[in-house]
Amino acid sequence: MILTSATMTGEELELAGLVSRVFSDEEVLPAAIKCAQKIAERSSPVVKLAKCAILEGKLLQFSVPFSKPPTMLPDLSA
Numbered sequence: 001m002i003l004t005s006a007t008m009t010g011e012e013l014e015l016a017g018l019v020s021r022v023f024s025d026e027e028v029l030p031a032a033i034k035c036a037q038k039i040a041e042r043s044s045p046v047v048k049l050a051k052c053a054i055l056e057g058k059l060l061q062f063s064v065p066f067s068k069p070p071t072m073l074p075d076l077s078a
Helices: 011-014 025-040 046-059
Strands: none
Touching: none
């Protein structure tokens, strides 16, 4: 998709397993708010660590697997 600039509908992405759920225009905002509320109920340090892990994964250099040490994760040894 990236190299060919091919587009897919939400339904096609769901069938391919690239998204977990598709929402209509009317369902998007209520679903996003419900998701945000669920995240807000979780432990703040755990949510922050999860966000760091996601952001760190974006920075990995896949040309040399695991060549980049984590830099954004907080030091929890103290």
